[in-house]
Amino acid sequence: MTETSRRTVLAGAGALPIAAGLALPRGARAQGAPMKIGLLSDMSGPYRDLNGPNSIAAARVAIQEMAPRINAELLVADHQNRPDVGVNITRQWFDRDGVDMVLNLAASSVALAVSDLARERNKVAIATSTATSDLTGRACNANTIHWVYDTYMLAKSTGGAMVRAGGDTWFFITADYAFGHALERDTANFVRNAGGRVVGAVRTPFPGTTDFSSFLLQAQASRAKVIGLANAGTDTTNCIKQAAEFGLARRGIKLASMLMFISDVHALGLETAQGLVCSASYYWDLNDRTRAIARRIRAGVNNDTPVTMAHAGDYSATLHYLKAAAEMGAAAAKADGRAVVARMKAMPTSDDAFGEGTIRADGRKMHPAYLFEVKSPAESRGQHDYYKLLQTSAADDAFRPLAEGGCAMVRS
Template identity: 65%
Template sequence: MTMNRRTLLGAAAALPALGGLPFRSARAQAANTIRIGVLNDQSGTYRDLSGPGSTQAVELAVKESGITQRGVTVEVVQADHQNRPDVGSTVVRQWIDRDGIDVVVDVPTSSVALAVNTLVREKNKVFLNSGAATSDLTGAQCSPNTVHWTYDTYMLANSTGGAMVRAGGKSWFFITADYAFGHALERDTGNFVKAQGGEVLGAVRTPFPGTTDFSSYLQQAQRSRAQVIGLANAGGDTINSIKQAAEFRITRGGRVKLAGLLVFITDVNSLGLEVAQGLVLSETFYWDLNDKTRAFTQRLGAMPGNIKPSMVQAGCYGSVLHYLKAAGDMGVAAAKASGVEAVNRMKAMPTSDDAFGDGTIRADGRKIHPCYLFEVKAPSESRGAWDYYKLLGTTAGDQAFRPVADGGCALVRS
């Protein structure tokens, strides 16, 4: 039997309510119960690309894993980290210490993910990251308890940034969200630009969260006379940046290009094709990519807000499905006893699911699968709702992500 106790936790002011979670103490847990906590942004800038939709994807993974037919109970809860490391750490610590959570999933906002990465390692549980982008999670901050599933800043820089440079965008200026994700994306993209003979003319850091007016930052970028304005942000920040760039006609005439370095399908939906048409972006999942991705999307069913699943939500599905297969293979008691051993079993098994196809997990925790370069369709090219992308190219997994020897991960043996 599967028990889905979907408990939405509020802000820091609501943290005392954590005591109301309907769980027994960890000591009283049944040995055959796996508890999964979905931690993400339930109310802010990343809600649509993550939020309740990620929990829905996890629940589908539980259903399709087959583990509950073997007498195992799986309980799923969710919480809102508000994009704050202190809130995220408090929730996870209480989840593990008091409520017996075995696995933490999703965690967009890289600063929160890095804090959770450290805590989960300390407690020897499992962290299945889908939402956070920083490549440091498989580099200097790599952990034997963490799998980085969906995408990362190196991949985005390699695919989108590389494509823009090859198209002639040699001089760049970055508008960067001022936290770990933005810094990593600016760093990785800047390295690609310079490696291909380009130059970075400057950057401006924008407060996160809470910034909605990007006009002064865009004008500063325009004054730099860079050929490309790199948006090292995501979610609502990217949407507002693109909309305001259109309002100020910054890209009028084609001399200046916008590079949305992390754009999700939910962002394109918010922007509309009239504004978003022509944007080049990279994703590792698109609902209409092939028969298997369409079948997965159909099984997932109606999403909150009637959206199509993002790659983050698909990553929650794929990572949990693989974890549950590994737990079933090694035995639930063993998987619960050691997060390190559970992740080791995940690394030893090839991955396969309808969202990402076949893949592997490297020693540094990096999940390997293809990356797709898309262009947003013009309104006249779209066949209907959510038909937004045309495929420009595919990068094989072993080329899309940073070489395992280059990340500085202590888990990688030379």
């Protein structure tokens, strides 16, 4: 068994051509060598629910939609949130297995390392479950695209809303790696620019922290009005559960979950999560198109996990990548990752998850962002009916201005 297949979560998913066996009319399938896509993510750790089997199903939906125009295969591996593991798997995919594009990436530390390897090998890297805004800033390159969300968008939307609501003193509980650092940095900048103050911060080991009690007590002792959770996945849900046990809300302390997925709300339950405010770029119940893609993704899984914005991104990014490869022809697309990314940037994006959009010169995928409040149990009308929309930010307002990111590819 290879190193990749040992880390593959679903039996056999690590190297199977998942486009095989789809019900298509005779002669409808595109001919030629398949585009090979490697879905690299956290499949067993704190970010499993927001990625995991639903990410695989989402990529499969996109591959199925594009099957009449271009062949594609999907490989899957678990990087365990370790950059060394992620780079080793990706290097094997690129050098031995002929993978053309690596998708999802999750942990920011992994994404930054894999992005650099994609540049070296002239392949394509698309981050759909990664937060650090450095991917389109100091670490940008011509082989990488950043989909779905980033720390700037999250900080501006959620952080700005909390300060406007009176939360002008902050204490951060931060996951101690690239993602947490970037999210704390970007949020702190918005807090200060809005006239607020950061009165303290603590960094928690990642992965592996499950008991946040001492960190929450430090935050309480700081007398901050807001505790900013610069973490995600089970780290976020554990913080929220333990804060509820300590009764921080009764003491007037607000929690700001800077990156909370609908899968986190699902795990917490509405009784615990009600009233929390969060930002996202996709919600399954926004409109007919978002509901349609959620149904198609969920048809491919056997779980009760809601479709997250990361899952939506896996579908959307895979679809647009294959559209560009189909226009170029598989041989040309396989030969030059930078040319594929350039073609993706030149083409407008359009899909059921995010609607219409574009990709900027720095690799930032542009679409609106939404601020949501979690419903109370009494407000929820059915399965996964968890959010009410507070505000919508247009793409140009949601994401960092192109000239401010420090991306070397952007001409001043």
